[in-house]
Amino acid sequence: MMNFQGSHILSISQFDRDAVSRILQVAQSMIPYAARQKRCHVLEGAILNNLFFEPSTRTRISFGTAFQLLGGFVQETVGAETSSLSKGESLFDTAKVISGYSDVIAMRHPEINSVAQFATGSSVPVINGGDGANEHPTQALLDLFTIQAEMTRFGKGIDNINIVLMGDLKHGRTVHSLSKLLSLYNNIHVTLVAPKALQMPDYIVDILTNAGHKVTMTDSMAGNLQSDVIYQTRIQQERFSSLEEADRYRGHFSLNKEVYQQYCKDHTVIMHPLPRDSRPEANELDVDLNDNHNLAIFRQAQNGVLVRMALFALTLGVDEKLTQYEKPVTWYRG
Numbered sequence: 001m002m003n004f005q006g007s008h009i010l011s012i013s014q015f016d017r018d019a020v021s022r023i024l025q026v027a028q029s030m031i032p033y034a035a036r037q038k039r040c041h042v043l044e045g046a047i048l049n050n051l052f053f054e055p056s057t058r059t060r061i062s063f064g065t066a067f068q069l070l071g072g073f074v075q076e077t078v079g080a081e082t083s084s085l086s087k088g089e090s091l092f093d094t095a096k097v098i099s100g101y102s103d104v105i106a107m108r109h110p111e112i113n114s115v116a117q118f119a120t121g122s123s124v125p126v127i128n129g130g131d132g133a134n135e136h137p138t139q140a141l142l143d144l145f146t147i148q149a150e151m152t153r154f155g156k157g158i159d160n161i162n163i164v165l166m167g168d169l170k171h172g173r174t175v176h177s178l179s180k181l182l183s184l185y186n187n188i189h190v191t192l193v194a195p196k197a198l199q200m201p202d203y204i205v206d207i208l209t210n211a212g213h214k215v216t217m218t219d220s221m222a223g224n225l226q227s228d229v230i231y232q233t234r235i236q237q238e239r240f241s242s243l244e245e246a247d248r249y250r251g252h253f254s255l256n257k258e259v260y261q262q263y264c265k266d267h268t269v270i271m272h273p274l275p276r277d278s279r280p281e282a283n284e285l286d287v288d289l290n291d292n293h294n295l296a297i298f299r300q301a302q303n304g305v306l307v308r309m310a311l312f313a314l315t316l317g318v319d320e321k322l323t324q325y326e327k328p329v330t331w332y333r334g
């Protein structure tokens, strides 16, 4: 079993199936604290530095929420322009300094491998909150937690499922990390629906096929969405060389009630890492699906708190001590 304590969390590639099972198990044990049925102050006195050099709503705020739910204190840096990185300071020097102020660091940065580079200078665990188009490991773990939870409703597990990954699979780091994670499981049929120019990178397809999974690649929704899970993604406009180029692909694979009824099974679970682009020209996941109980996107975002709590508990070595540090909730929670 991987030793989590003191480890950086940089890529899904560092985990085996046992390590992933342990993360999901610890995440499950966080439910009473995240639901405020009980408080846990096991990380009282610990400091998280949340360094977000790219926009984020869910990842940054759920990292902060997760740490505070375990009793820790959170400091935030938002935008490279507010940091001395904008004066030419290196990631290594920044890490040397900030890790001296922290017990753990969560970081998002627009450049591929930047978080790993930062981690070389850090004396405390660094958790990758997304490095360019490369990876988003905590998102993949919360996605897997969600798949497991949703499949339980149908008496299934993660093995043997059919999953569709759709949209901008070239630039979408969440689908890269999720594919790596799925490669640890058995007998999965992965259907990759994307415009040819935005298909999944070959090395990720190789990871899936080498795991023994069936991989179907297509640029058509018709006949290809009969799955247990459909995972829709956004056109990652910030990774294109121009807005005009990104505009060319918007709206090609809009998932709405009509498409769902025509092409999906009646129990296909709908996932999306969010944010969804709800502008009319994109509308990749229509609000007309909001009343569909199989729309798991907000449950998925909520699960991010559980998984990030688990990663803090594991990397800081307190995953076995949670119940010793419980307290009752003393305020009204409607």
Ligand code: CP
Pocket (backbone or CB within 6 Å): 055, 056, 057, 058, 059, 060, 130, 139, 273, 274, 275
């Ligand atoms: N899913 C995700 O990474 O969302 P944010 O960009 O809002 O953090």
